[in-house]
Amino acid sequence: MDLSYSAEEIAFRDEVRTFLAEKLPKDLSDKVSGSDGDDLTKDDMERWHAILNEQGWLVPNWPKKFGGAEWNAVQRHIFEEEAAAANSPRTVPFGFSMLAPVLQKFGSQEQNDYWLPRMLNGDDWWCQGYSEPGAGSDLASLKTTAVKNEAGTHYVVNGQKTWTTLGQHANMIFCLVRTDKDVKQQEGISFLLIDMDTPGIEVRPIILLDGTPEVNEVWFTDVEVPVENLVGKENEGWTYAKYLLTHERTNIAGVGFSQAGLNTVKRLAKSEMSNGKPLIFSPQFAARVAQVEIDLKAMSTTNLRIISKAAAGSAPGVEASMLKVKGTIIRQEINDLARRAAGVYAMPFASEAIEGSNAGLPDPLGAGPVAAKYFNNRKLSIFGGSNEIQREIIAKTTMRG
Amino acid sequence: MNFDLTEERQMLQDTLRRFLRERYDTATRNKILASDTGMSSEIWEQLAELGVIGALFTEEQGGFGGKGFDISVVFEELGRAGVVEPFLDTAVLGGGLVADLGDESQVALVEEIIAGTCQMAFAHGEPTSRYDLNRVQTSAKVDGDDILLNGHKAVVVNAEAADHIVVSARESGAPGEDAGISLFLVPADTKGLTVQGYALLAGGRAAEVMLDDVRLPASARLGKAGAAFTAIEARVAAASVAQCAETLGAMDTATHLTKDYLLTRKQFGRPIGTFQALAHRMSDLLIEMEQARSAVINAAGHLEADRKTRESNISATKNLMGRAGRLVAEDSIQMHGGIAMTQEYELAHIAKRIVMGDHRFGDTDYHLERFIALSVA
Numbered sequence: 001m002d003l004s005y006s007a008e009e010i011a012f013r014d015e016v017r018t019f020l021a022e023k024l025p026k027d028l029s030d031k032v033s034g035s036d037g038d039d040l041t042k043d044d045m046e047r048w049h050a051i052l053n054e055q056g057w058l059v060p061n062w063p064k065k066f067g068g069a070e071w072n073a074v075q076r077h078i079f080e081e082e083a084a085a086a087n088s089p090r091t092v093p094f095g096f097s098m099l100a101p102v103l104q105k106f107g108s109q110e111q112n113d114y115w116l117p118r119m120l121n122g123d124d125w126w127c128q129g130y131s132e133p134g135a136g137s138d139l140a141s142l143k144t145t146a147v148k149n150e151a152g153t154h155y156v157v158n159g160q161k162t163w164t165t166l167g168q169h170a171n172m173i174f175c176l177v178r179t180d181k182d183v184k185q186q187e188g189i190s191f192l193l194i195d196m197d198t199p200g201i202e203v204r205p206i207i208l209l210d211g212t213p214e215v216n217e218v219w220f221t222d223v224e225v226p227v228e229n230l231v232g233k234e235n236e237g238w239t240y241a242k243y244l245l246t247h248e249r250t251n252i253a254g255v256g257f258s259q260a261g262l263n264t265v266k267r268l269a270k271s272e273m274s275n276g277k278p279l280i281f282s283p284q285f286a287a288r289v290a291q292v293e294i295d296l297k298a299m300s301t302t303n304l305r306i307i308s309k310a311a312a313g314s315a316p317g318v319e320a321s322m323l324k325v326k327g328t329i330i331r332q333e334i335n336d337l338a339r340r341a342a343g344v345y346a347m348p349f350a351s352e353a354i355e356g357s358n359a360g361l362p363d364p365l366g367a368g369p370v371a372a373k374y375f376n377n378r379k380l381s382i383f384g385g386s387n388e389i390q391r392e393i394i395a396k397t398t399m400r401g
Numbered sequence: 402m403n404f405d406l407t408e409e410r411q412m413l414q415d416t417l418r419r420f421l422r423e424r425y426d427t428a429t430r431n432k433i434l435a436s437d438t439g440m441s442s443e444i445w446e447q448l449a450e451l452g453v454i455g456a457l458f459t460e461e462q463g464g465f466g467g468k469g470f471d472i473s474v475v476f477e478e479l480g481r482a483g484v485v486e487p488f489l490d491t492a493v494l495g496g497g498l499v500a501d502l503g504d505e506s507q508v509a510l511v512e513e514i515i516a517g518t519c520q521m522a523f524a525h526g527e528p529t530s531r532y533d534l535n536r537v538q539t540s541a542k543v544d545g546d547d548i549l550l551n552g553h554k555a556v557v558v559n560a561e562a563a564d565h566i567v568v569s570a571r572e573s574g575a576p577g578e579d580a581g582i583s584l585f586l587v588p589a590d591t592k593g594l595t596v597q598g599y600a601l602l603a604g605g606r607a608a609e610v611m612l613d614d615v616r617l618p619a620s621a622r623l624g625k626a627g628a629a630f631t632a633i634e635a636r637v638a639a640a641s642v643a644q645c646a647e648t649l650g651a652m653d654t655a656t657h658l659t660k661d662y663l664l665t666r667k668q669f670g671r672p673i674g675t676f677q678a679l680a681h682r683m684s685d686l687l688i689e690m691e692q693a694r695s696a697v698i699n700a701a702g703h704l705e706a707d708r709k710t711r712e713s714n715i716s717a718t719k720n721l722m723g724r725a726g727r728l729v730a731e732d733s734i735q736m737h738g739g740i741a742m743t744q745e746y747e748l749a750h751i752a753k754r755i756v757m758g759d760h761r762f763g764d765t766d767y768h769l770e771r772f773i774a775l776s777v778a
């Protein structure tokens with residue numbers, strides 16, 4: 001055991017710091033500050049992807065043979081920590097850390113050769129078509145169908161996906177579809193790559209409770225998808241889907257987000273006055289902040305322990321579920337503290353619906369939209385497998401006879 | 402002891418509940434939320450006609466209620482329906498202060514307020530006062546026969562719509578002292594008064610109110626010079642009862658929506674309410690609902706008590722409602738899953754009303770510390 005960084009690791013950290021200081025555009029870090037980057041436009045995110053790609057750091061999780069940086073756990077942790085401190089945008093995960101690992105493990109050579117470079121170059125924007133109105137936690141009950149045409153050249157897709165994050169920006173969607181209705185639910189699912197410009201696809205925005213158009217409904221009516229776009233084998237999509245979910249979950253601990261959020265809370269509480277002294281000296285508030293900081297310190301080490309084990313070859317299984325539950329509890333608590341810290345100034349709201357209301361809201365502490373963020377991040381314990389589902393997984397795995 | 406409502410209050414509750422159920426559905430409210438004024442004057446007039454505002458004033462003041470339980474009955478119903486119209490600001494705060502302190506000519510306003518033809522706001526908090534009621538920096542200086550007001554008032558709910566704003570200002574002493582604070586009745590069109598409005602996350606509107614050499618006749622003062630603090634504290638106590646009752650009503654809606662959803666939404670082939678992980682949480686919410694209801698009764702029932710009893714009950718209730726409210730809002734969203742994250746869904750608005758209620762008149766932490774201070778005093 002050694003909790004300090006090696007000389008090599010310190011050199012890496014300095015390299016990351018220099019890179020962020022030189023290459024991270026100020027307008028992007030300004031947008032990320034205090035809001036986790038929810039205000040970033042498609043163009044902003046693509047710009048950041050291109051900068052990272054040029055540096056060779058766009059896909060640190062990919063193996064070298066696919067053009068990745070193949071960082072180890074400590075390197076990833078260092079980057080995450082520095083990126084958070086510098087208010088750097090995060091990469092959009094759907095292609096880089098969800099679809100790519102699936103393609104690399106289960107896709108054909110042709111698929112990898114075609115889709116991976118396009119991801120890196122920013123030619124494609126991917127979104128995730130898993131959930132349906134009737135299939136949330138019970139994902140395997142999904143009903144969107146794909147039936148092969150007579151010529152055997154295309155699948156014809158019909159149905160509806162929902163909660164599709166940033167689907168409004170995407171030109172590609174990876175979908176779970178039902179290709180066999182007559183077998184056990186899990187055994188009739190396939191994994192398809194679908195071009196969003198295909199006739200028969202309609203995207204409708206869903207406005208979330210904080211007013212953001214972050215997710216969408218995607219409707220499919222007789223959408224023709226070339227059979228080459230099937231990943232792996234027909235009816236084996238469930239295996240790939242679950243493999244993807246474990247990758248989705250590892251990043252969900254959000255240590256960097258929490259660290260940045262906690263710094264913001266402390267900054268706010270130092271300038272906000274309560275009862276004639278800074279709020280940070282109010283015993284109740286100070287205790288809450290300390291409590292969550294203590295939890296975060298331990299979770300950060302848990303995160304490192306778990307991902308370094310995974311890097312050594314064992315896939316994070318039940319531990320990923322544990323990280324997801326604890327990580328989201330901590331992040332949501334920090335969002336709650338930020339909202340509280342802002343006091344009455346948490347109430348104003350820049351509404352898209354009301355004309356003129358976006359003109360400079362009063363924000364004496366520079367807190368940003370803390371209350372909107374608090375509500376928006378209730379999603380953290382719902383998506384990527386809800387916290388109840390994660391607890392089921394933990395219980396089932398650890399108490400199996 | 403008797404925990405039943407009087408016949409009059411029961412009638413008011415029934416009428417109000419029926420009216421709001423029929424006239425204030427999600428679609429109507431979402432339209433109001435997206436409107437420029439953030440409120441419906443039609444709903445305002447109709448509710449005034451039903452006696453909602455009159456119920457918030459005593460008989461001597463021209464109303465027919467005005468006690469803690471009148472306030473709690475009205476606001477619980479407003480909260481249940483997620484009403485965003487500023488009854489609290491116009492009637493309980495602005496109107497209440499005029500009724501409590503006004504001279505004969507000033508109290509004439511109360512009649513208009515009860516009739517629904519006058520909007521009010523209370524401009525008290527400042528950018529650095531947070532929830533402290535005595536940290537008034539805005540100054541009132543006597544200038545010949547006049548008084549000059551200068552200062553900045555923060556997040557003044559309903560300031561744009563208000564015909565008159567009750568403004569607090571310091572005539573002597575330092576911020577943090579009770580003595581030296583006065584109240585002034587300021588017509589909205591007074592020179593030197595600027596109102597910079599914006600929408601609020603949970604509906605309705607507020608504004609930063611800037612006072613730049615606002616010149617008033619001495620007759621604009623409400624009550625005695627420098628002696629308004631006691632009245633302010635008592636009025637904020639009434640407003641806290643209103644706020645807590647509103648939160649209670651909203652929590653009741655949230656738990657009902659959640660219970661119904663647990664019984665109808667199916668995953669894994671069965672209603673999700675049959676999963677014990679959710680059933681037990683629902684039970685916890687119902688337990689907390691009973692606690693919340695009792696807390697509101699404690700606050701409302703002691704509103705007419707001596708200062709220490711009243712304030713310690715107010716702080717206890719604000720603290721409990723902040724905690725229970727957060728639990729109910731967060732768990733209701735969680736147990737719904739994605740659907741509760743959508744703006745259109747009733748629970749989204751209701752959850753925002755519940756949580757943002759903790760940002761008015763002192764939050765959970767503030768009132769815990771205040772409760773401790775009052776207990777050892």
Ligand SMILES: Cc1cc2nc3c(=O)[nH]c(=O)nc-3n(C[C@H](O)[C@H](O)[C@H](O)COP(=O)(O)OP(=O)(O)OC[C@H]3O[C@@H](n4cnc5c(N)ncnc54)[C@H](O)[C@@H]3O)c2cc1C
Nearest residue numbers: 128130131136137163165379386388676735736737738739
């Ligand atoms: C902001 C946001 C973004 C999203 N982005 C995407 C995306 O890009 N792509 C995509 O495919 N999906 C996305 N999702 C969907 C997300 O994965 C689902 O919301 C999630 O799987 C939960 O499903 P549900 O919303 O239908 O809730 P339900 O499954 O109906 O769950 C309702 C409640 O029941 C609980 N529950 C369900 N089953 C059990 C059980 N067996 N035991 C105990 N409790 C249970 C849940 O935990 C939850 O509390 C997103 C969701 C949100 C909110």
Ligand SMILES: Cc1cc2nc3c(=O)[nH]c(=O)nc-3n(C[C@H](O)[C@H](O)[C@H](O)COP(=O)(O)OP(=O)(O)OC[C@H]3O[C@@H](n4cnc5c(N)ncnc54)[C@H](O)[C@@H]3O)c2cc1C
Nearest residue numbers: 391392395399674675676677678679680681682683684685
């Ligand atoms: C100090 C004491 C005094 C008592 N006095 C009396 C008495 O006067 N008369 C009398 O008849 N009995 C008495 N009891 C017994 C008491 O009623 C039982 O202990 C109780 O019913 C629990 O049963 P158990 O101990 O067998 O635990 P179990 O029923 O085996 O429960 C073990 C654990 O599992 C949980 N559990 C069980 N079923 C479920 C479920 N369906 N869902 C979720 N969780 C579950 C329990 O909550 C508990 O945490 C007493 C017990 C104690 C400790």
